[in-house]
Amino acid sequence: MSPCSSVPEAAESVSRFTERPALQSSKTLRAAGVWTGAQQTRLNVRHFEFTADEPHKVGGRDQGPTPMEYLAGAVNSCITVVIDQLAARQQLTLEDLQTYTLASQDTRGLAGTADVQPYAHAYRLQIAITTPERDEHTLRQFAARAEHICPAINLLRDANTGLKVVWSFTEQPTAEAAERLSNAAVGYTEEHDAPKPFLTVTNADLAASVSA
Incomplete structure (x- = not known):
């Protein structure tokens, strides 16, 4: 039995979706x-x-791990599940899939020493995919759809975390690809240490919404 007797009104900020949640289709966590x-x-x-x-x-x-580290890991695993399921439905071959999170959290919020949001104010999720697919339109649409249906990504996006989702499509699997791409992007390591994607897409769902 659902803990809710009715479905609440959708928040005004969630404007990316055309339908409201349905009680009969909901599960309880x-x-x-x-x-x-x-x-x-x-x-x-x-x-x-x-x-x-x-x-x-x-x-x-x-x-x-800390609760916030579990949250970061949950985001990584959530988009991994979404990509795996969506690739199967769309018959997109995955040869390798890696994710890496870098997030900044102002610790003064939790400590109560400043009135700032206590959760992440900057959040970078790097996704590295190796696939034989080379059609850029297909890959951009795939990334946009995966973002659109990922519960964790949408939670972060609506929570004012400054979420940046970066998709890197590569020709060959590389050890620690997502981590190396992230570290190079923010200047922690040199760019030549990171894999060279044949396609990079940032915030695919938002980009698709703007171009629609």
Whole structure:
């Protein structure tokens, strides 16, 4: 049974979609958390148990990723699932798929020392795909559709995180491709250390909406 008896009005900011959510098509997500002291939480989701923690320097025990690190990992895995499913539906061959997140969070928000948004204010999601497909229109449309239906990307986009989604399509798989592309893009490493994509698309869904 759904925890909601009715579907709420869609937020005005969500204008990229032409239909409202339907209760009969909705599923319920559940997660249980138990505080285990020193900022640590033991979490249970279905039959999985895992720990969220904080580093020693802020009073945690450093026995698991932080909640925001789990969020970053969830975004990576969410778009991976979407790409995998969409590629199967559209018969797009995937030879390699990697993702990497770089996000900036003003720690003063959580600390309560400044009235700033406590979550990420800059967020870069790098997606590196190796595929034999070379038609640029096909790949741009694929990227736009994947962004449009990805729950995590849409959450970030509507939360004022400054989300930038960068798609890099490469001819050959490369170890740590997404990480190397990200680090080169922000100046952490030299550009020659990163793979050379044959196509790069940024914020594909937004670009498609503008051109439509």
